[in-house]
Amino acid sequence: MAALGLDFTLPLRDFELTLALDVARTVALVGPSGAGKTSALRVVAGLAHLARGRVTLGDETWLDTERRVDLRPEERRVGLVFQEYALFPHLTVRANVAYGGRDRVDELLERFHISHLADQRPARLSGGERQRVALARALARDPAVLLLDEPLSALDAHTKLQVRGELSELLRDLGLPTLLVTHDYEDAAALADEVGVVVDGALRQLAPPAELVARPRDTFVASFTGANLLHGVARRAGDDLTEVRLREGEQLFSTDAGDGEVGVVVYPWEVSVARAHTVDSALNVLRGEVGSVVAIGNRVRVRIGPITAEVTAASAERLELARGGIAYATFKATGTRLVPL
C-alpha cells in the first residue's frame, strides 16, 4: 500500500499551518478547533489550493507547486468523509453509494449493514446511519487514501462509543493510509496508530498514543492528552531523583531529569486518593480540599487542590468523597513526568 506524503504550508487567517509527515497507516491530527486541521484534509483532497507544497502517494505526485502539478479532486483517488457527511440529499442511500462507483454497491451496503435503508433518503437516517452511508460511498470510489474529518463529532455520546469501535475495526481491516482530524484526543488515541498534535500552525509532536502519554514533548501536548500540569522549579536531588518545588510551595519528586522552570505532568489514573496521610512507596503526596467530584461512566474524576485524580466509582463511594472535605493525592515519582517550559 503506497504511503501518503505531505509537505506543505497552508496560510490560515492568523497564522500558517506547516505540515510534513508520511501517512502509511492511520494518523490522527488533533488540536483545538481553528488549528487548520480541516483545511489540511482539503489540501490533500485537492479542494483547497496552496502557494507552496507537495502531496504525493507513493511515486504518484498529486500536488507539487514547484513543478506546477496540481491534480483535480476527481483525479486524486481520495475517500473523503465530511464532518456532517455531505450526503446527496436528493439521492437514495443506494444512489449515494453508487455515485462513487457502481461495482461494489451491494457488497458495501451489506458490509455497512445499510441494505435495508437502500431506498431511503439521507434526511430519514440517524447520525450513525449517515456516517455508514458516507463511509460506504467513500469506499465505493475505491480510494487509495481515506480522509476523515471529525468522524465522530456529529454523533451523540451514546452512539459515539459504539461507532468508534466499529470505525477502529474498519480502519484496521482496510489497511489504507488514513488521515483523520479530530479535536478529541481520546477519539484520536482510539482510532489512530500515530497521533499528531497540531497547535498554532505547527505539528508539535507525532507519536503513537502511548508515547504521547509517556513522553509528552511539551506542556500543551501533556494537557491535551488529559494530564495534570503543575508548574515548578526543578533541582537535582540524590538517588537519581529530581526535586521540584511547586509554585504553591509543595515539594515533589520525579525520576525524569530536569532543571530550572519545568512543567510537572501527572496522569489522573496514576493518582491515588486517600482520606488520611498514609505512608507507602509513593513519594509524592499533596494535601488539599476536594474541589469537585464528577462521574464519567464507571470512573470518577476528583479534584484535590491543584490536581485531578481518576478513581473507580466504588472507591469514590467508599472514601465518601464530597466537595469541601480534605483528601490526600499520592503518586509515584516514576509516574511524574517533567517537561521543559
Add this chain to the structure above:
Amino acid sequence: MRRAAAAVVVFLATFVALGFLAVPVLAIFTRVSPGRLVAQLGNPVVTDALAVSAKTTLAAQALVLAFGTPAAWMLASRRFRGRSLLVTLVELPLVLPPAVAGLGLLAAFGRTGLLHTSFPFTQTAVVLAVAFVASPLYVRAAIAAFEGVDENVVAASRTLGAGPVRTFFRVVLPLAAGGLGAGGALAFARGLGEFGATIMFAGSLRGVTQTLPLAVYAEFDVNFDVALAVSALLVLISAALLVTLKWLPSASTSRFRFATSS
C-alpha cells in the same frame, strides 16, 4: 378598552387593504357575463395577440434560462472583485421604469443606435424587451438557489470522481431546481405582462408585435368587452402561475421564499 380599539383598527386596515387588492381583479369578471367574455376570446384580435404572446414569451423564457442559468451559477459560485456590482447591474432592470427600459433598448438596438440593428418594431424586439425586464427575476432567484446548495456536497461529488460538469448536472442542478423553477415561473409571469418596454421598442402591430397586454390597451377605446376578455384571460394565467409556484413541492424548501399558503 384600548386593546379592543387597537384590534378594531388592525381589522379595518386589513379589510381595506385586502378589499383594495381584490376588488379591481374581481371587477373584470363581474362587468359582463362569463358567457360574453368567453365569446370575445374568439375575436381575431385576441387570437392574434395570444399567438404573439405565446411565441414571444416562450422565446424570451428560453433565452433567459439559457443565458441566465450559467450567469447565475458564475455569480453564485465565485468570489471576485466587482461581483456585487455585477449583481446590482443584473437587478437594475427590475427597478427601472419600463419606458426607460424601452428607450434604452432603442438606443442600443435601434437603426441609429449603438449596435445598428434592424430589430425595432419586429417580433425579435418583443422577445428582447420581454427578456430584458423578466430576466432579473430569474437570475436573482437562481443565484439564491445556487448559493443555497451546500458547498460540501459539491466538494463530495468532486472527490467521488465527478468532474465539474457532471457535478453540476447531477448535484447542483437537482438541488437548485426548486428555486430555479420558482424564479422561472416569476420571470414568465412578468414577461407575459410586459407592456411599457415592448410598446416603446416594438410598437403594437396586430399579429406581429401586439401581445396580450398591448391588445388590452389597443382595444380599450375600440371594444371594451374584448379588452375585458383579454384581461380576464391574463388574470387566470397569472393566478394559475402563482398557484403552481406555491404548490411546487421543492419551491418551499429552496431559499426562494414566498409566503406559504397554509
